[in-house]
Amino acid sequence: MDKLNISRLFLILVLLYLSGRGNANVNFKETPVDVDGKLKQLNKPAVKTIQSEDGDVIDCVDIHKQPAFDHPALKNHVIQMRPSFDLKNEKSSTENEPSKLVVSQTWQRSGSCPEGTVPIRRIQRQDLLRANSVDRFGRKPQEIVYKLNSTNQKDGHFPYINNTELNLPTMVNRSGATLVTVGFNYIGAKGDINVWNPNVESADEFTTAQIWVKGGPGDDFESLESGWTVNPQLYGDKRTRFFAHWTKDSYKTTGCFDLTCSGFVQTSSQVALGAAIEPVSSEFGGQYYITVGIYMDPQTSNWWLKFGADIAIGYWPASSLLFYLNHSSTLVEWGGQVYSPNVKKTPHTKTGMGSGQFASGLYGNACFIQNAAIVDYSWALKYPQWVGTWADEYYCYTAYNYQQSYGTLPVFYFGGPGQNPNCP
Structure with a gap:
């Protein structure tokens, strides 16, 4: 075979290979060996x-x-099968219509995992x-620039809690709307998170x-997180899914969603991280929520993730x-976040946060987190003393x-549609 035919054959093979991956939105540096090795490592x-039917x-x-x-660091780790504490899932006083606890994941209708x-x-x-x-599969995007908010806002949004100025780090490609508490050492946080399926x-x-439990300086913080997400690139669809995430260095090189990297130790056979949850809330219709809690074990310092009233899913070995x-x-947040290259610029993304409606819509229209609580060294669930x-x-x-x-007690509402006449 002459050199011309060899070149043509090579070109055809390359085109066939690329056509099979044409819709995959991939980094073309990856090879089949890379993918196969990663699959073997993960699964x-x-x-x-x-x-599952989904x-x-x-x-x-x-x-x-x-x-x-x-x-x-976990090669010789001895699994802690259950937390040493027993926090009661106490309800705070609210006057809203009763919401319903989301207790099911879609896959659970098709079977269960053995003990x-x-x-x-x-x-x-x-x-x-x-x-x-x-x-970087399973990690939050790395391209982040940190800035410190230190100027007083004139729109009613705060840089102060209890007359203390806050320097909250913001990320260029992320937009958040949160309830924040600082000023104490916290060893736990929880909330009932209203479940929706916003547009992405x-x-x-x-x-x-979600809920964030954070520590460390603003430009290099540690964070443990859990709640629900709609994340098409990670999961391949636009379903609402329960997730967990952690990072040791503000998303630079460590941590990931769910179990897509090593670190989080799961103990429960009942809940799958990253799996779809249902049903979801509808405008002025049924309102559903998930109860999420993150608590430090006083005996082991492991941070436990709890789902619902009594399911301890597993822990991060601190x-x-x-x-x-x-x-x-030292800082806890409740609320929502949108990641997009098109936040904080024009044209703005149309990806919604929460229900996709503004917080002023209140119950049945806007997404909420009720029964927000922290745990301090009194080891009691309580509403934070200082919030903003x-x-x-x-x-x-x-x-x-x-x-x-x-x-x-207050109910925290948050969210919005993204792009609108006032957010072009």
């Missing part, structure tokens, strides 16, 4: 496999063979091909409603993974801590 051998595959993996133990295993959403080849980098405009954008959060948290609201782009997404009447 552990299953004791049982469950095919297309997810849930692998029931031996608890001792889960991804957490790929972390060098001694943990349910893990299987990562498929197409999941990796959607990622910008195989190495582009495949490389995502939206969340002594192995973290530094500032090894003893307590913050919105990065108050014409695009808003925050409103609403108290219906004297003697009731």
